[in-house]
Amino acid sequence: SSDLTQDPAVSVALGQTGRITCQGNSLRKYSVSWYQQKPGQAPVIVMYGKNKRPSGIPDRISGSGSGNIASLTIAGAQAEDEADYYCASRDTSGNHWVFGGGTKLTVL
């Protein structure tokens, strides 16, 4: 089990908006980050500090959150957004890091 909980799968129609959520008590205290992983590739950071986008990440990807829930929103979803998405944060002790179980985003 993971200290961060994600829905296993989310589907979104091409060009529509999809949202992936991450829930955990540690999010009340520690920063969340999000990673995109495509088959056969290493993870890539797509969001950090709840709503900060690294260089090169399209602005159709945004982050938000409050309390113990963080969200990653993909507006105008494209075929290339189809991937596994993971959230991460420190655990409630602050001494370790944890990943959510991952969400498989399918663009229909």
Next chain:
Amino acid sequence: EVQLVQSGAEVKKPGESLRVSCQGSGYSFTSYWIHWVRQMPGKGLEWMGRIDPRDSYTNYSPSFQGHVTISLDMSISTAYLQWNSLEASDTAIYYCTIVGLNTGTHYDAFDIWGQGTMVTVSS
């Protein structure tokens, strides 16, 4: 260019030892913690542990404590993940990653990743 370059794929038998490496370049190696992450076949990411290059302080996930060792060779800017006795359940891709180089250490984000090392343990 900032890079973490990992050693190549390994095939081992149960009970054998193994050390995989992660060499950093293009940045100040001592300035950023190096973390290791496991991904078992078809499964999600799992944080294993981390090492601070300033003082070699390590801490591990309880799930991995006592089964793996993380270490450094500062002379070649390289971190290692080591097993003394592999098990079939260690079959996975292992990634090294660093926190905060581009995103700032305050945000605890893994912003640079190695390419991964596939470890297969089979009799």
